[in-house]
Amino acid sequence: MNFWFEMAVNAVEVTLILSFLVQYFGYKTETSAKYWGTALIWILSFCIVAFFSWTHLYENYASSLQILVNILFCVTLLRGNIFQKIFVSAFTMGLVAITATLTTLLVAKLSGNQVAFLLSHFSGIRVTSICLTKLLFFVITRIILRIKESGKLKGMDVIALVIVPMLSDLAITLMMYAAIQEPSIQTIVLYAVGIVLILNIVVYFLFIRLGKAGKIKTEMALLALQNECLQENAKDIENMYDTVRALRHDLKNHLLCILSMAEERDVEGIKQYTGQLLQQQNTVNKLIMFSGSKVLDAIINSKSAAAERAGVRLSAIITTPLAGISPEDITIILGNALDNAIRAAKDSQRKVVDIHIQPQGAYSSIVIANDIAHPVLSDNPALRTTKNIRYRHGFGIQNMRQAVERNQGLIRFYEQNDRFICDILLLNVQSRNE
Structure with a gap:
């Protein structure tokens, strides 16, 4: 007993x-x-x-x-x-x-x-x-x-x-x-x-x-990073609107000029003039995202500006605003992933970063793919930082994993066709409550 x-x-x-x-x-x-x-x-x-x-x-x-x-x-x-x-x-x-x-x-x-x-x-x-x-x-x-x-x-x-x-x-x-x-x-x-x-x-x-x-x-x-991105996003949008307003203001004069050259059958002049106009308006073609989420837009637009400064082309396809995901987790996941992607793509040959955010069943899918100059996972499978000074905001891969866990999601990293791919799934709020 x-x-x-x-x-x-x-x-x-x-x-x-x-x-x-x-x-x-x-x-x-x-x-x-x-x-x-x-x-x-x-x-x-x-x-x-x-x-x-x-x-x-x-x-x-x-x-x-x-x-x-x-x-x-x-x-x-x-x-x-x-x-x-x-x-x-x-x-x-x-x-x-x-x-x-x-x-x-x-x-x-x-x-x-x-x-x-x-x-x-x-x-x-x-x-x-x-x-x-x-x-x-x-x-x-x-x-x-x-x-x-x-x-x-x-x-x-x-x-x-x-x-x-x-x-x-x-x-x-x-x-x-x-x-x-x-x-x-x-x-x-x-x-x-x-x-x-x-x-x-x-x-x-x-x-x-x-x-x-x-x-x-x-x-x-996190709030400092969000505020920085929001401010940069506001400046980018304001610059875009200023450019559009200036273009509208001068549109009549440009059309009259082109019409005059057309009446004189000056094809080369028209080509040269329109080419100059297109070159002047390149800033209008800059990526400005309107997904429905202020934080998501700010992060994407801010990192787009950072990519442009680094000589990297960033393209985005977003069909969901990541509703239900906290602004803090969006900042940690996308801010860190895009910073890493831009930094790696900068040293590659094509210098391209693609981001796709879309619904996938009960989850929201985030896929960020960037070109790389050489394989990463074979030498650094744990993706530990190789810098003496860590990223200034302190949000690394471990923080990304924890943010994904908080949203009952999955994250994986792999390489394919000279590209590094970060594939993330986050459970939707409705699915969490069921």
């Missing part, structure tokens, strides 16, 4: 931990991989916890190893920033250790039992202690899920934050063994564990504040 009860408790603990991580980050994919991947991690976690719980009176040794398993689970199957995953994985196991130790010491104090007796004997008091532990962990994690923050964190920030739950885990283990050997200090250890719990809560709120600060910084950078 004792054995099966302990195994059941371990199974519940592992289920609560993995369930919390899944709800905190969410799965990367909706394929069957998330099911068998989770099952494998669950089995591995259960074996670790069960082994230490059966071979040790106080099994907190398993926490350190379980942190690594949690990180593996988050990195392979769950969404989110890698540094967030590291912190939450460590914080979760610290929380497991704190709640288990706190409730054990509290029940021991209230029942008048020694900690060693409570841990080594199966009784109604031990069952009560374990149920309180799991209930407390469940309640705290539900509260955390309500106030979680998905902002971007820096590596150094996370390293500093992760140290606290890891040291807390170690400190609690040492204090618990001290309480087992010296029952007289159980009350002091109880108070100390309570202080450790408060310290970890404070650290988590610091984690949230740092996440919010990183999120605000990213949003400000």
Whole structure:
């Protein structure tokens, strides 16, 4: 009975931990991989916890190893920033250790039992202690899920934050063994564990504040980029209208001049004159997009101007305004993809970039193809930046992938006929709600 009860408790603990991580980050994919991947991690976690719980009176040794398993689970199957995953994985196991130790010491104090007796004997008091532990962990994690923050964190920030739950885990283990050997200090250890719990809560709120600060910084950078594109787009449209107005104003005079040369049968003069007119009005032929989305138009028109300055020809066919896709995600995906495409096409022979945005079933399809001077994926399959200074707005391929994931989409890169192709599918809002 004792054995099966302990195994059941371990199974519940592992289920609560993995369930919390899944709800905190969410799965990367909706394929069957998330099911068998989770099952494998669950089995591995259960074996670790069960082994230490059966071979040790106080099994907190398993926490350190379980942190690594949690990180593996988050990195392979769950969404989110890698540094967030590291912190939450460590914080979760610290929380497991704190709640288990706190409730054990509290029940021991209230029942008048020694900690060693409570841990080594199966009784109604031990069952009560374990149920309180799991209930407390469940309640705290539900509260955390309500106030979680998905902002971007820096590596150094996370390293500093992760140290606290890891040291807390170690400190609690040492204090618990001290309480087992010296029952007289159980009350002091109880108070100390309570202080450790408060310290970890404070650290988590610091984690949230740092996440919010990183999120605000990213949003400000996105807004700055959008504003820059919108301003450039407004200038381009204003210049186009000025050119059209000037053309209308002078149209009568030009027609009269051409009519005069036609009456004199001056064919060469007409050819030369109309050629000069066409050359003067080349700016009218510049790509000006009106898709129905201000942000999408601004990005396309702005990058068209950038392509023109780089000597690259950009052509676009857009039959959907990407309704339902947030302006931030449109900016991240198209801004970065077009910057990369223009930069690569500039060094190619034909110097052409094509973009097609159109509906495709339940998805919106974005295909950006650019000429390349030499293969890219064979030398750099992960598409890591080769520049010493990263793109000034900081939105790289990883950010594109995350933006696509947020819209339940797919992204792939491939090369064909000396062209680099970025193929993206984003799920439509209507399909997401069904």
